[in-house]
Amino acid sequence: MDAFFERMEALELALTYDDVRLGTAYSDVRPAHVDVSSRFSRNIPLKIPIVSAAMDTVTEALMAIELAKQGGLGVIHRNFVPADQAKEVTRVKFYLNGLIRVPITFYEDEMVESILRVRQEKGYSFHTFPILRRDGMLAGIVTENDFDMAKDHSVPVKSIMTTDLVTRGPECSIEEAHRVMVEKKKKVLPLIHSDKRLAGLYVFNDVHRIVSGERSAHNVDENGQLRVGAAIGVGEGEVERAQLLVNANVDVLVIDVAHAHSKLVLEMVRTLKSRFSKTDVVAGNISEPEAVPDLIGAGVDGIKVGQGPGSICTTRVVAGIGCPQVTAVYNCVKAARGSGIPVCADGGITYSGDIPIALAAGASSVMLGSLLAGTAESPGEVIYVEGKALKRIRGMGSLSAMRESKGSRERYRQTDVSLKKLVPEGIEGVVPFRGALADVLIQYVGGLRAGMGYVGAHNVEELQQKAFFRRITSAGQKESHPHDIQLISEAPNYGAKR
Numbered sequence: 104m105d106a107f108f109e110r111m112e113a114l115e116l117a118l119t120y121d122d123v124r125l126g127t128a129y130s131d132v133r134p135a136h137v138d139v140s141s142r143f144s145r146n147i148p149l150k151i152p153i154v155s156a157a158m159d160t161v162t163e164a165l166m167a168i169e170l171a172k173q174g175g176l177g178v179i180h181r182n183f184v185p186a187d188q189a190k191e192v193t194r195v196k197f198y199l200n201g202l203i204r205v206p207i208t209f210y211e212d213e214m215v216e217s218i219l220r221v222r223q224e225k226g227y228s229f230h231t232f233p234i235l236r237r238d239g240m241l242a243g244i245v246t247e248n249d250f251d252m253a254k255d256h257s258v259p260v261k262s263i264m265t266t267d268l269v270t271r272g273p274e275c276s277i278e279e280a281h282r283v284m285v286e287k288k289k290k291v292l293p294l295i296h297s298d299k300r301l302a303g304l305y306v307f308n309d310v311h312r313i314v315s316g317e318r319s320a321h322n323v324d325e326n327g328q329l330r331v332g333a334a335i336g337v338g339e340g341e342v343e344r345a346q347l348l349v350n351a352n353v354d355v356l357v358i359d360v361a362h363a364h365s366k367l368v369l370e371m372v373r374t375l376k377s378r379f380s381k382t383d384v385v386a387g388n389i390s391e392p393e394a395v396p397d398l399i400g401a402g403v404d405g406i407k408v409g410q411g412p413g414s415i416c417t418t419r420v421v422a423g424i425g426c427p428q429v430t431a432v433y434n435c436v437k438a439a440r441g442s443g444i445p446v447c448a449d450g451g452i453t454y455s456g457d458i459p460i461a462l463a464a465g466a467s468s469v470m471l472g473s474l475l476a477g478t479a480e481s482p483g484e485v486i487y488v489e490g491k492a493l494k495r496i497r498g499m500g501s502l503s504a505m506r507e508s509k510g511s512r513e514r515y516r517q518t519d520v521s522l523k524k525l526v527p528e529g530i531e532g533v534v535p536f537r538g539a540l541a542d543v544l545i546q547y548v549g550g551l552r553a554g555m556g557y558v559g560a561h562n563v564e565e566l567q568q569k570a571f572f573r574r575i576t577s578a579g580q581k582e583s584h585p586h587d588i589q590l591i592s593e594a595p596n597y598g599a600k601r
């Protein structure tokens with residue numbers, strides 16, 4: 104692979120996905136058995152090497168939850184005010200809520216109506232609360248059923264709560280809790296100390312989700328909670344944003360700017376690493392190898408590569424800068440060799456076949472925007488135009504995103520520019536509605552597996568060692584796509600490109 108890129112370098116040629124294909128090789132690999140696990144950053148593993156873009160039409164909590172359930176990672180966008188972005192992180196972290204260590208409780212003499220009022224004011228989405236005596240001992244549990252069946256709300260909760268409880272001690276494991284709840288047909292299992300003080304609470308739906316078989320595919324942290332990343336900037340108030348995200352237990356902070364080889368980014372990396380030493384920090388985007396030692400020197404745990412390859416990006420044509428993505432990824436990976444710092448290839452992936460190419464060029468993961476924007480889990484509604492189901496996508500540097508959000512203006516270094524004088528570096532558009540993320544990922548990961556099978560690679564590392572690149576011509580590219588027929592139906596992994 105090095106020899107190929109060195110020859111291209113000698114010709115001063117930079118290449119992107121459509122310019123290359125991987126050679127096939129002897130293979131004893133069955134695609135279904137290849138190991139596609141990888142890493143996003145030093146301490147953040149991936150079971151599938153797919154990360155969703157920090158875009159406001161791609162990744163909020165719902166996308167991050169579903170993607171982490173499938174083994175990947177979502178990066179929550181930063182066009183939220185910090186408190187709301189932290190709430191999105193919390194939603195992901197609490198989706199698989201094993202043991203609730205400090206449940207919300209009420210006292211047995213509080214009125215039903217006042218509990219319902221507090222529930223509404225605080226925005227609790229659940230109705231199950233342990234009820235305590237004034238001396239702190241567990242007296243009962245009130246559930247949605249109890250509230251629904253209560254005819255009169257001006258009575259103390261003790262008159263409607265359930266007192267026929269099954270309990271276990273504080274050490275009860277999630278597996279035992281599941282077994283007990285199934286056996287006793289209980290939706291909740293309070294844990295109590297020997298003196299009957301409350302020690303925690305298991306809720307069946309959460310416990311069942313965790314204990315059910317899919318768990319092995321999930322990308323979870325050491326507490327069994329889904330992993331999630333969040334984007335931050337480098338401007339005023341961004342360290343405070345990072346603090347809120349860290350308080351919400353975010354797994355990785357992603358410094359998300361259009362040009363990361365800059366003084367502000369290097370300073371931000373140093374600040375974050377000294378303040379939040381336990382949280383990984385990824386910085387991007389860059390596309391030149393000279394940026395790599397500077398970022399690694401500042402202490403990053405991961406690097407994101409891609410300046411202008413994205414589906415909605417106009418940076419390259421507006422500003423005249425950038426490097427085609429495969430060469431950019433290869434050069435940056437080469438500069439990071441020996442450091443243990445993974446590189447994520449961000450933007451420009453249009454078919455599943457681009458994923459094995461990005462990984463073969465040395466990336467440890469790919470970040471997807473437009474390929475995920477059309478799923479049911481991306482923010483926004485499905486819209487219908489001439490009978491076609493579509494979803495909106497917009498660049499974070501599009502005019503509308505920059506007008507609406509300080510985060511977008513800061514990403515493109517235009518915080519000091521009046522709204523009338525903004526220079527967008529992205530556009531807005533629509534993509535076909537593609538249905539559930541899980542189904543879409545079957546195709547993307549399936550394409551990666553197929554590619555690895557053809558190359559004879561059992562895992563991502565072997566793909567990087569064994570792959571050999573071939574440059575193709577536009578005739579070769581034309582031949583690669585269906586040709587000389589009229590497409591009458593779209594395959595789940597192939598549609599007309601442009």
Ligand code: XMP
Binds near residue numbers: 452
């Ligand atoms: P894809 O091709 O997967 O790319 O849709 C997603 C990536 O594009 C970047 N991005 C932008 N780049 N102007 C840009 O130059 C923009 O307005 C813009 N919005 C997103 C971003 O890195 C994302 O992950």
